[in-house]
Amino acid sequence: MERFERYAVLLRLVRRMNEAHSWTGETHIQKSAFFLQEALGVDLGYRFILYKHGPFSFELRNDLIDMRADDLLTLQVKQPGYGPSYMPGERAELLDAAVPGVAGLDGHIRFVAERIGPRPVAELEVLATALYVRKVVPETSLDALTERIHQLKPHIQPGRARAALVELESLLRATATLEAPAGEIERRTHELE
Amino acid sequence: MWVYPGATHRRFEHSLGVMELAGRVYDVITQDEKLTDSVREQLPEISDFQARLYWRQVVRLAGLCHDVGHLPFSHAAEKELLSGGLDHEGVGERIILSMEPEFQRLNPPVRARDVARIALGPGKLKTDSGEFTPWEMLLAEIITSDAFGADRMDYLLRDSHHTGVAYGRFDLLRLVDTLRILQTPESRSGPLSAFTLGIEEGGLQVAEGLALARYYMYSQVYLHPVRRIYDLHLQEFLVAWLPGGKVPVDPLEDYLKHTDSGVIEGLRDVSANPNHPGYDSSNRILNRKHFRLVYSRNPEDMKRDLEPAKRICSALCHKYGAHRVRRSRYRPKDDPTNFPVLLRDGTLETAMSVSDVFSQLPFATVDFVYVAREIIEEAKNWLKLNKKAILSA
Numbered sequence: 001m002e003r004f005e006r007y008a009v010l011l012r013l014v015r016r017m018n019e020a021h022s023w024t025g026e027t028h029i030q031k032s033a034f035f036l037q038e039a040l041g042v043d044l045g046y047r048f049i050l051y052k053h054g055p056f057s058f059e060l061r062n063d064l065i066d067m068r069a070d071d072l073l074t075l076q077v078k079q080p081g082y083g084p085s086y087m088p089g090e091r092a093e094l095l096d097a098a099v100p101g102v103a104g105l106d107g108h109i110r111f112v113a114e115r116i117g118p119r120p121v122a123e124l125e126v127l128a129t130a131l132y133v134r135k136v137v138p139e140t141s142l143d144a145l146t147e148r149i150h151q152l153k154p155h156i157q158p159g160r161a162r163a164a165l166v167e168l169e170s171l172l173r174a175t176a177t178l179e180a181p182a183g184e185i186e187r188r189t190h191e192l193e
Numbered sequence: 194m195w196v197y198p199g200a201t202h203r204r205f206e207h208s209l210g211v212m213e214l215a216g217r218v219y220d221v222i223t224q225d226e227k228l229t230d231s232v233r234e235q236l237p238e239i240s241d242f243q244a245r246l247y248w249r250q251v252v253r254l255a256g257l258c259h260d261v262g263h264l265p266f267s268h269a270a271e272k273e274l275l276s277g278g279l280d281h282e283g284v285g286e287r288i289i290l291s292m293e294p295e296f297q298r299l300n301p302p303v304r305a306r307d308v309a310r311i312a313l314g315p316g317k318l319k320t321d322s323g324e325f326t327p328w329e330m331l332l333a334e335i336i337t338s339d340a341f342g343a344d345r346m347d348y349l350l351r352d353s354h355h356t357g358v359a360y361g362r363f364d365l366l367r368l369v370d371t372l373r374i375l376q377t378p379e380s381r382s383g384p385l386s387a388f389t390l391g392i393e394e395g396g397l398q399v400a401e402g403l404a405l406a407r408y409y410m411y412s413q414v415y416l417h418p419v420r421r422i423y424d425l426h427l428q429e430f431l432v433a434w435l436p437g438g439k440v441p442v443d444p445l446e447d448y449l450k451h452t453d454s455g456v457i458e459g460l461r462d463v464s465a466n467p468n469h470p471g472y473d474s475s476n477r478i479l480n481r482k483h484f485r486l487v488y489s490r491n492p493e494d495m496k497r498d499l500e501p502a503k504r505i506c507s508a509l510c511h512k513y514g515a516h517r518v519r520r521s522r523y524r525p526k527d528d529p530t531n532f533p534v535l536l537r538d539g540t541l542e543t544a545m546s547v548s549d550v551f552s553q554l555p556f557a558t559v560d561f562v563y564v565a566r567e568i569i570e571e572a573k574n575w576l577k578l579n580k581k582a583i584l585s586a
Contacts, residue, residue: 004499026531027379049316050324052387053379058316066524069556071495077546083378083531084545094499121379152324 001045007067008099009036009044010060013109014073014086022117025083026064027053031124032112033060038135040108040175048132050152054125055132107178115171126156127171130164142166196420197356203453204267208257210347211336214369215256218335218343219249222374222390232374232388238328243301250303252332254296255312256343259336261288264440265453266427274431276439283319284442285312290320291445312336327388331374334390339527340400340544341372341390349406352414360409363402371396375533378543391533394547401550404529411557418486418561421521425563426477426484427456433471434459484519485569487576490560498584502560508583509564509572517565525556 001009013032017024022032034055037044046057064086067073071089078085116124126149133148140148142165149161156164221227223239238244262285264271271281286309293305306321307329314333315325325333336343346365353361375391392400414420432438442448464475477483487509494501506520530551533541544551564572 025379047316051315052327052330052377052389056316061528062524062526065526065528065556068528069525069558075545077543077552080546081378081540081542083543091495091499094497098499 001043003063004095004099005102006044006063007072008095008102009042009105009109010063010067011072011088011092011095012102012106013113015088016106016110016113017117018085018087020114020117022113023078023082023120024085024087024117025121026061026086027083027121027124028117028119029064029086030056030060031128032116033057034128035116035131035171036108036112038131039172040112040178042105042108050129050132053121054128054153111175111178115174125153126160126164127168129153129156130161130168134165134168196417196423197358197414199357200352200355202351202355204260204263207348207351208260210351211259211343212253212256214343214347214365215335216249216253217369218341218372219252219332221369222335222372227373231376236328236331236374236388247301247303248307248328248332250299250301251307251311252335254299254303254308255332255336258285258289258292258308259312259344261285265451265456273428274435274438274440275442276437277442279319279442282313282317284448285309286317286319286321287442288445288449331388331390338390338532340404340529340532341368341392345407346403349403349410352410353406356414358410358414360413361406363406364399368392368396368399368403371399373535375535376541378533378541389532391535391541394534394536397534397544397548400532400544401548404550404554407529408554408557412559416523416557416559418489418521418559418563419483421523421559421561422483422486422519422563423478425519425521426474430460430463430471430474430478431456433469433474434463482566484517484563485566486561487564487569487572488562490558494584500560501584502562504583504586505576505580506562508579509562509576512575513564513568513572517568519563520561521563522560523558525558530554 010029010033013029013036014024017028017032022028031054033044033046034048034057036042037046038048044060046060048055048057050056064073068075068089071091072095073092074087074089075084076087116127119127129149129152130145133145133152137145137148142162145165146158146162149156149164150158223245228239233240238248260267260281262281262283264274264281267281275281275284289309289312290305296303296305296308310318310321310325310329311332314337315330334342339345346368349361349363350365353359371393373391373393374388377387377389380387440448440451460475460479463469463471464479466472488502488505490502498504502520502522506518509518530544532544534544534547536542536547546552
């Protein structure tokens with residue numbers, strides 16, 4: 001996916017997460033983008049590793065910073081003591097106009113924004129780690145996956161890990177009702193990178 | 194050095210500085226009186242005397258070696274010039290791992306893998322896919338943190354001194370004294386804390402000073418338009434001068450033979466050889482015939498267009514030929530505003546919520562378009578007449 005197409009997806013994700021009353025902090029966006037890419041097949045091209053709160057992409061982090069520098073996104077402190085929240089920036093409408101085709105992914109983006117976005121960080125960490133482990137070792141039993149999650153994140157007790165895996169299966173079944181993402185996102189101008 | 198003649202300092206002394214500074218930061222943040230029970234419990238290495246000594250050695254070596262993979266003239270050269278799909282961090286990892294025998298002779302002996310992991314941080318390693326422990330993530334931040342990394346603190350002060358630019362100064366000793374291992378803001382909703390480098394409230398103003406120093410050094414020195422075009426000309430020269438246009442990364446001994454002095458000598462040799470494909474770019478560098486700035490991204494144009502510099506560049510290429518036009522865009526990759534602050538009453542806040550400086554700190558970002566000096570006046574006039582039409586097309 002080209003840079004501005006990715007940015008258009010991220011912008012729409014932020015909007016839908018705001019609408020779904022997500023905190024829309026960076027951690028929320030990271031996990032939501034992880035699900036969008038790894039569970040729903042929207043190829044954002046990010047490489048995720050396990051970091052402080054579960055799957056994390058430094059490339060995604062760089063994109064969010066770049067979007068802030070370009071006023072496509074902005075950060076706002078909603079409540080002292082907690083991390084700031086992402087909002088559309090002053091130039092967001094320019095991006096909307098340049099990449100209208102991202103509307104074709106709205107169903108996928110809404111799914112993630114509504115089902116993943118509003119959760120607290122602790123829950124996101126467990127669920128996203130469950131998906132990460134499941135992707136890395138896809139042919140393994142529930143017991144083995146539970147144990148692997150606990151090994152990687154010792155503070156996640158096996159009971160919680162198992163519950164997350166079960167919930168993950170339910171979420172993945174629900175994604176089957178979504179239409180496959182469109183092949184290419186329509187761009188207003190061919191000059192965009 | 195072609196823009197700031199006093200900037201003849203090398204990566205070696207910077208690496209020595211990072212080593213020293215990283216050791217000092219480690220000593221401060223692991224002081225007993227600065228540790229909470231939660232930190233001691235969840236980072237057990239910190240309470241083990243031998244482990245603390247070992248990791249102090251690792252952190253210092255990581256500081257010393259963090260830039261060992263850079264090419265001559267570093268950032269000017271890397272993206273197009275490294276073979277094998279590697280970047281300087283990937284090469285750095287290889288070099289550090291090759292030094293295992295040397296590290297084993299130290300007291301205490303150190304594993305090269307640990308040095309590489311702390312020097313480069315998670316996400317940058319190419320051959321080591323092992324997950325980072327919370328302790329390793331924290332130690333890597335001592336070197337690489339956007340807000341308080343020893344790398345950044347050293348180069349800002351060092352570059353400020355050597356370029357003679359006063360903006361880059363801040364009270365380093367005071368800042369280091371106020372660093373702490375603190376809980377990340379996101380941890381507050383969960384059973385387990387994740388940790389990061391933060392500061393005590395008493396260090397907030399000096400942290401603001403660091404952030405502003407960084408902003409001014411980027412906007413005035415690192416992103417200076419003449420410096421940026423010299424980066425491009427140097428890159429063009431290197432592609433023309435190096436066999437195959439690339440620096441080989443195997444064997445490592447061949448990679449390590451490339452030095453700043455070798456490149457300067459190459460520039461001089463090629464500038465006297467009109468038949469060499471690098472002749473033009475070498476002369477532009479040595480004789481200050483660099484391309485001139487004709488357009489710079491600005492708030493007015495940015496209100497109306499997503500990427501005005503790109504449109505301008507395309508239009509100029511169409512008018513004058515791509516060989517006479519260059520574009521240089523900088524995308525910021527770090528955020529120095531995202532860290533926790535321990536207030537005097539014991540509560541934790543984010544920097545953005547307690548500091549107007551951090552909540553409003555701008556990003557230093559540029560998007561420059563240049564043309565060959567021979568056509569600069571004509572291009573300026575042409576752009577003046579046509580810019581509105583170009584941007585509304």
